[in-house]
Amino acid sequence: MGLEVTDEAALMLARSLEMGGIDKQRGGVRLRAARGLGGGTDVQVELAEGPSTGESIIERDGVRIFVDPSVAEAFPDAVVALDPQHDTIVIRPVGGRPLRVRKRVYVSGRVQGIFFRDSARTVASKAGVAGSATNLADGRVELVLEGDEDAVLEVISWAKNGPVHADVEEVEVVDEAPRGLSGFRIS
Numbered sequence: 001m002g003l004e005v006t007d008e009a010a011l012m013l014a015r016s017l018e019m020g021g022i023d024k025q026r027g028g029v030r031l032r033a034a035r036g037l038g039g040g041t042d043v044q045v046e047l048a049e050g051p052s053t054g055e056s057i058i059e060r061d062g063v064r065i066f067v068d069p070s071v072a073e074a075f076p077d078a079v080v081a082l083d084p085q086h087d088t089i090v091i092r093p094v095g096g097r098p099l100r101v102r103k104r105v106y107v108s109g110r111v112q113g114i115f116f117r118d119s120a121r122t123v124a125s126k127a128g129v130a131g132s133a134t135n136l137a138d139g140r141v142e143l144v145l146e147g148d149e150d151a152v153l154e155v156i157s158w159a160k161n162g163p164v165h166a167d168v169e170e171v172e173v174v175d176e177a178p179r180g181l182s183g184f185r186i187s
Contacts, residue, residue: 109166
């Protein structure tokens, strides 16, 4: 089957090429695999003047996508899609189980002393997300969330507002490699 590209992802990649001043006749977007901070495989998306030796080329709606062999090997049957919540390009497996992800989330604002951690545990548990919630010395709350990608994104979306008495100012999300967490703890 190989790598497929959704309409939304192709549109975003086309806009990126325009903004980057890349000639769409010769250039395109390169997908390259890299080792992630947590030990998993991350995919880097970069503008390119042309394909490199060994790369396969996917053409979709006037956009040329240069796929490094390491990406094709790591994601043999996948879809390049747009994550609308974060306005970023993601790669998701075709069929089968949803992609399992792990995200470390730092929430700033008035988030301590108002049951943010307990509320996060309730929301995460209902969504089937494992992890933890911790008060940090600098006043932030740190959430570690692991589970199916859509469920984790649902909890992150909730964290942008938090419980009723929270005043969330900023949410920072860091991708990590899944570790097989289960349950949800507060510390």
